[in-house]
Amino acid sequence: xxxxxxxxxxxxxxxxxxxxxxxxxxxxxxxxxxxxxxxxxxxxxxxxxxxxxxxxxxxxxxxxxxxxxxxxxxxxxxxxxxxxxxxxxxxxxxxxxxxxxxxxxxxxxxxxxx
Amino acid sequence: xxxxxxxxxxxxxxxxxxxxxxxxxxxxxxxxxxxxxxxxxxxxxxxxxxxxxxxxxxxxxxxxxxxxxxxxxxxxxxxxxxxxxxxxxxxxxxxxxxxxxxxxxxxxxxxxxx
Numbered sequence: 592x593x594x595x596x597x598x599x600x601x602x603x604x605x606x607x608x609x610x611x612x613x614x615x616x617x618x619x620x621x622x623x624x625x626x627x628x629x630x631x632x633x634x635x636x637x638x639x640x641x642x643x644x645x646x647x648x649x650x651x652x653x654x655x656x657x658x659x660x661x662x663x664x665x666x667x668x669x670x671x672x673x674x675x676x677x678x679x680x681x682x683x684x685x686x687x688x689x690x691x692x693x694x695x696x697x698x699x700x701x702x703x704x705x
Numbered sequence: 706x707x708x709x710x711x712x713x714x715x716x717x718x719x720x721x722x723x724x725x726x727x728x729x730x731x732x733x734x735x736x737x738x739x740x741x742x743x744x745x746x747x748x749x750x751x752x753x754x755x756x757x758x759x760x761x762x763x764x765x766x767x768x769x770x771x772x773x774x775x776x777x778x779x780x781x782x783x784x785x786x787x788x789x790x791x792x793x794x795x796x797x798x799x800x801x802x803x804x805x806x807x808x809x810x811x812x813x814x815x816x817x818x819x
Contacts, residue, residue: 634810643720680747
């Protein structure tokens with residue numbers, strides 16, 4: 592029940608296209624769902640996060656869609672750019688992300704081709 | 706603002722040795738969490754420190770221990786190193802009362818056990 596399942600494992604998108612990464616969870620006690628971006632040799636950096644009281648959150652080219660009943664959430668990257676090429680991780684945290692552990696998915700390696 | 710800093714950047718040890726990794730949290734943050742990221746995997750929660758005490762612990766053996774100092778910096782100690790301990794060790798900091806839930810990650814320490 593502590594797992595977060597992420598797909599696909601890797602993704603190739605043309606420049607200007609839409610990148611979509613999906614995650615699913617089982618534990619209904621999770622209430623904070625962030626997405627992190629990680630470049631080689633760097634630590635993960637927060638991209639965008641959502642709580643279950645909203646179904647969608649948009650920040651620039653990045654959008655999280657959240658389906659509470661299906662226990663699924665996804666990251667959409669609009670107008671994908673070569674600079675977006677990185678590994679993306681979804682995560683979930685039980686009650687209040689600042690004080691609780693993050694449970695990460697296995698990651699998606701995104702390659703945006705010019 | 707220097708953000709989360711970790712030292713050393715890289716470390717090579719042999720089986721059976723002991724290692725100490727260090728982390729300085731982002732200014733204003735009082736909670737430090739440690740994660741282990743194996744190659745090609747998502748980060749796995751090791752433990753979290755607040756007010757110099759371990760508040761939460763993930764599924765890691767007692768060989769993994771930590772400490773937090775009065776200035777909120779933290780150490781991760783691993784005893785009796787195994788080959789499987791080779792990984793990127795990430796430190797994340799957050800404010801205990803942070804409303805956003807965001808955890809800021811450092812660049813990590815790459816540990817290689819030979």
